[in-house]
Amino acid sequence: MKNSYDKYIIAFSGGKDSISLVLYLLSIGIHPSRIELWHHDIDGGSDEATFMDWECTHDYCRKFAQAFGIEIYFSWKEGGFKREMLRDNAKTAPTWFECPGGILKKVGGVLGKLATRLRFPQVSADLKVRWCSAYLKIDICATAIRNQERFNGLRVCVLSGERGEESSARAKYNIFEPDRSDLRNGKVPRVIDRWRPLRDWTEKQVWDIIKQYRVRVHPCYYMGWSRCSCKFCIFGNADQFASANVVSPNIASELIAYEDLFGVTMKRNTDLKTLIQCGNPYPNITKDLATIATSKEYTEQIIFNDHEEWLLPAGAFGESCGPN
Numbered sequence: 001m002k003n004s005y006d007k008y009i010i011a012f013s014g015g016k017d018s019i020s021l022v023l024y025l026l027s028i029g030i031h032p033s034r035i036e037l038w039h040h041d042i043d044g045g046s047d048e049a050t051f052m053d054w055e056c057t058h059d060y061c062r063k064f065a066q067a068f069g070i071e072i073y074f075s076w077k078e079g080g081f082k083r084e085m086l087r088d089n090a091k092t093a094p095t096w097f098e099c100p101g102g103i104l105k106k107v108g109g110v111l112g113k114l115a116t117r118l119r120f121p122q123v124s125a126d127l128k129v130r131w132c133s134a135y136l137k138i139d140i141c142a143t144a145i146r147n148q149e150r151f152n153g154l155r156v157c158v159l160s161g162e163r164g165e166e167s168s169a170r171a172k173y174n175i176f177e178p179d180r181s182d183l184r185n186g187k188v189p190r191v192i193d194r195w196r197p198l199r200d201w202t203e204k205q206v207w208d209i210i211k212q213y214r215v216r217v218h219p220c221y222y223m224g225w226s227r228c229s230c231k232f233c234i235f236g237n238a239d240q241f242a243s244a245n246v247v248s249p250n251i252a253s254e255l256i257a258y259e260d261l262f263g264v265t266m267k268r269n270t271d272l273k274t275l276i277q278c279g280n281p282y283p284n285i286t287k288d289l290a291t292i293a294t295s296k297e298y299t300e301q302i303i304f305n306d307h308e309e310w311l312l313p314a315g316a317f318g319e320s321c322g323p324n
């Protein structure tokens, strides 16, 4: 059953859980040629300026895929997080996605409602107000599946790395269900299932499999982040924002200025300036690590050399601030 799909698409953020998904599939004997990694760039295309995310993430994901001989495809909303946040009586931007053979496709941006945001996504389980997850990840993935004829007539499994340990909401997610892009009863059927094999995994299991394959994780973990999400993820706590402010003070200032402009804060009970002042930056942030994390090109080895000791990152088993 697990082995019966034509394709396995992994929602690959570059974080520890999505890495574990790849390693888990390899460990149960799925050949790399049947796996695709799909990474949704939060800030738009790779030529657009980084705003919320880590600069190195795009290239880290590319190099990870290369190291394991797996195809990777990138997709994004034009203008990314910032354009969606600054929507002012405007339609949502088109979606771009890469396809096999170096083909780049653009969909949407023509129909749709005029709407105004002019605020950060709100910290909530409700995806209508926490719009970043829906508009920059979930919808992008479904659009890229629905608009590629190559999936017609296939059985495809989409894997995502939610773990129940992270929140009570995630603990209730189905491990297995039809994906939102499924069309098994359509005129031209395509079977798209969603599988969350890590739902009942502990964080220890995640680090164990990463250690087994000797993977060097994203540099944010070595600096002390326990979760590799956007650098300035809306779910970040005071220490995380204080740390991000050390790494990228200019962007922190830009975010603070947007709060002033919108007259609406990102967090319900405090503004970013106060939050940053209340936090303690992670002690493991070094100039070298910060440079690696904020460079567009990732040049470290993905797999530790044989003579190197695999190191558990400083952020492992730390405070986890994520969607609830």
Ligand code: SF4
Pocket (backbone or CB within 6 Å): 042, 052, 121, 132, 133, 136, 229, 230, 232, 233, 234, 235, 323
């Ligand atoms: S990582 Fe955080 S800020 Fe980025 S898209 Fe997800 S919820 Fe939004």
